[in-house]
Amino acid sequence: MSTLDQVVEDFETFGISLEDNKLVEKCVDLCQQYGIDSEELAASWVSYSTSHGVDVPSEEALDQLERDILAKKKKKTHTANTGFKFYDATNDSFGCEDGGQDEDLLAAYGGTPSQQNKRSYAPEDGSSRKRHVGPARSISAQFSPATLSASVAMPSQMYSSRTNSGRVVATFGDVNKATWTASSKLIPEVSCLAMGGDVPLTEAYKHMFERVRDVGEALDDVITDLADQMTNLLGPDEPAHLRMASHETVSAVGRICCDSVGHLNAASVLLEGSRKAAAGDAVPLDLSSLKQFSLFPGQIVGIRGVNATGNKLLVQELISGKILPPPSDPVSITSGLGPVQVVVGCGPFTTSDNLLYEPLTDLLNAVQNNPPHLLILLGPFLDASHPLILSNELGETHEAVFNRCLRIITSALENLPTQVVLVSSSRDVCAPMVYPTPPYNVGGGVTCVSDPALLSIEGVVMAITSTDVLFHLGREEISFPPQGSDRLGRLTRHILSQQSMYPLYPPAEGMCVEHEQAETYARLPCTPHILVIPSDLRYFAKEVEKCVVVNPERLAKGMGGGTYAMLELHSSQDRHTMVSSVVTKIVKV
Numbered sequence: 001m002s003t004l005d006q007v008v009e010d011f012e013t014f015g016i017s018l019e020d021n022k023l024v025e026k027c028v029d030l031c032q033q034y035g036i037d038s039e040e041l042a043a044s045w046v047s048y049s050t051s052h053g054v055d056v057p058s059e060e061a062l063d064q065l066e067r068d069i070l071a072k073k074k075k076k077t078h079t080a081n082t083g084f085k086f087y088d089a090t091n092d093s094f095g096c097e098d099g100g101q102d103e104d105l106l107a108a109y110g111g112t113p114s115q116q117n118k119r120s121y122a123p124e125d126g127s128s129r130k131r132h133v134g135p136a137r138s139i140s141a142q143f144s145p146a147t148l149s150a151s152v153a154m155p156s157q158m159y160s161s162r163t164n165s166g167r168v169v170a171t172f173g174d175v176n177k178a179t180w181t182a183s184s185k186l187i188p189e190v191s192c193l194a195m196g197g198d199v200p201l202t203e204a205y206k207h208m209f210e211r212v213r214d215v216g217e218a219l220d221d222v223i224t225d226l227a228d229q230m231t232n233l234l235g236p237d238e239p240a241h242l243r244m245a246s247h248e249t250v251s252a253v254g255r256i257c258c259d260s261v262g263h264l265n266a267a268s269v270l271l272e273g274s275r276k277a278a279a280g281d282a283v284p285l286d287l288s289s290l291k292q293f294s295l296f297p298g299q300i301v302g303i304r305g306v307n308a309t310g311n312k313l314l315v316q317e318l319i320s321g322k323i324l325p326p327p328s329d330p331v332s333i334t335s336g337l338g339p340v341q342v343v344v345g346c347g348p349f350t351t352s353d354n355l356l357y358e359p360l361t362d363l364l365n366a367v368q369n370n371p372p373h374l375l376i377l378l379g380p381f382l383d384a385s386h387p388l389i390l391s392n393e394l395g396e397t398h399e400a401v402f403n404r405c406l407r408i409i410t411s412a413l414e415n416l417p418t419q420v421v422l423v424s425s426s427r428d429v430c431a432p433m434v435y436p437t438p439p440y441n442v443g444g445g446v447t448c449v450s451d452p453a454l455l456s457i458e459g460v461v462m463a464i465t466s467t468d469v470l471f472h473l474g475r476e477e478i479s480f481p482p483q484g485s486d487r488l489g490r491l492t493r494h495i496l497s498q499q500s501m502y503p504l505y506p507p508a509e510g511m512c513v514e515h516e517q518a519e520t521y522a523r524l525p526c527t528p529h530i531l532v533i534p535s536d537l538r539y540f541a542k543e544v545e546k547c548v549v550v551n552p553e554r555l556a557k558g559m560g561g562g563t564y565a566m567l568e569l570h571s572s573q574d575r576h577t578m579v580s581s582v583v584t585k586i587v588k589v
Helices: 004-013 021-034 038-052 059-082 097-108 138-143 212-229 358-369 398-413 469-476 487-497 515-521
Strands: 168-172 190-193 246-258 269-273 282-286 293-295 300-307 313-319 340-346 374-378 419-423 447-449 453-457 460-464 478-480 530-532 540-544 547-551 563-569 582-588
Touching: 004 021, 004 038, 004 487, 021 038, 021 059, 038 059, 038 469, 168 540, 190 447, 212 246, 212 300, 212 515, 282 300, 340 358, 358 398, 398 419, 469 487, 487 530, 487 540, 487 547, 540 582, 547 582
Parallel strands: 282 313, 340 374, 374 419, 419 447, 460 530, 530 547
Antiparallel strands: 168 582, 190 453, 246 269, 246 300, 269 282, 293 478, 300 313, 340 563, 453 460, 540 547, 563 582
């Protein structure tokens, strides 16, 4: 049951302050009434507020949220449990829930479903949010062709009326020593590094061809690899079989999973062993002796405990993965040529009520006024969950809009010394809906890399991803005590300790993970100097395990603008870390 403090903390994770006690009490009542926790309520509020243009929670807004989202979810859950729909007075019909499958199948093969059974879907992560933009400027004139419908090219005043453009909302490092000016003498060397394999992902691969046996082997290899690395942490004894009864303390390594369908909780935690050490068997865990823990499905952990009966393992010590050493290659940035300037922006790059790309326009204008050495843009560039895409209100193809977006980027920067890196996204309408996501196949003098990717910028290793792994982990993680001091830092630490850019298994709904490819192209070979993980969660820049972690958030958020990050990389005397040599600020677009 969610408490008042939990509600306040979960809303603050999204940057929302609940100062009125009545609002907090109402949120607790909603959690109890609809059987949800405060984190799910906060996520529902973010989705509702951004799509309806509501910035500050109020009693009236919460009432509307209850009617529009919570009540419908409860009705949908009831329908799924009974197998029948409620009587629908609008079309004078009722029946089995699966009655619309024929229409969905017809639409999948290019047919036109009847309007009577037409259904629309919105993603849970709140990415299909209404966003308003201001009048188009010359740099984005290409986004208003005659082929676009009025709803696509109609500007609004909300975005242009914002008053916080250019405001710095977060910093990291010694901001006083930052110049934020790129030296023309320095042309940094930028390259893409291999991750779990020998080479980086550079082209598309066949997906949807995975066999169950191959997936099992890939998942088992992850357990075995981390088990070998955690041997010294578990003690001299060999890991025991999970079901072996013993009154002595034994060690084991395995994957955290849930014993039922639903969210993980302290009473439903299983440890699944490797084929070699436990024949793939699983055993329930008793966590009552631990003073603190943080677990999520798919996490590889080392355990020391007692399994007196062979049916349940009483955990006495928990080891959450292993932090890798830093990169071995030296950083080649010198103080004589000045620091490297990097700007990072993450999509969506346009507001949800049109395709004028006003936030992207403003970012490109800022880059033109103060050109950095490197501009990193992470997709999606044309979000597949954009309302205008879902409603099919475009007067041209998706590829035409996507290509126009790329042309406006290249044309705006063609006379600048700035290098441009585009990071693909499985949310992009023109990209394969698979993870790891192959790079875009575009020219124009830009560098395209996969999602995730590992970059070397004059020896500074930067791991980047366009997938909202923090949000996905946050929805599945359980921790004790529940009131953690640094939840965002804890979620980030999972990525580093699991040595994977997407350690969650099973993946979040809507994520199509190719596990064989992920083992090759999504595992970390070292702890990077910088980790860029854009998320719908609140922006931040902080140090985690001697790694500078940056969440620039989204360039477009709801009906207003979002944020982007600026990084300044200085020369470092310590070859093991860049923490003291990186200065970061997060700026409102």
